[in-house]
Amino acid sequence: MTWTAVLALAAGTYLLRLGGILLRDRVTMPERLDRLVDLGATALLVGLVATAALTESGGFAGWARPAGVLVGGLAAWRKVPFVLVVILAAGTTAGLRFVGVE
Template sequence: MTWSAVLALAAGTYLVRLAGILLRDRVTLPPRLARLTDLGATALLLALVATATFTEDGGFAGWARPAGVLVGAVAAWRRVPFLLVVVLAAGTTAGLRALGVP
């Protein structure tokens, strides 16, 4: 990739973000479209989590990582402190991998 392409993409990203700030008070979305926008952001976040959980190098990541994510999700749902959520998820994954679970 050339520097001109990097600079053009950076400028485009900046302008899109600036447009959001400048047009926030001028453009109003219908309630249905605003709701769909919120749902779209949630769906995108879940898709990123699912991709990171189940895939590695273009293939299945194994069962240890999804198990760790599940333990972390349950701990977060139970409102466990964040540091403990991370330790539980990582510990579960590491423990399963130590036992030979891929």
């Protein structure tokens, strides 16, 4: 990729973010559209988590990683402190891999 393309993409990203800040109070969205935007952000986050948790190198990541993500998600849902959420998720994954579950 050339430097011109990189700089153009960087400038475009910056302008889009700046536009959101500058137009926040000037543009109003209908309530239904606002709800759909919220749902779209949630769907995007779920898709990213699912991809990261379930795949590795284009294939299935094994059962240990999704189990760790599930334990971490349950701990976060129960409002456990974030450091403990990370320790529980990593510990679950490591423990399962230690006993031979890939």
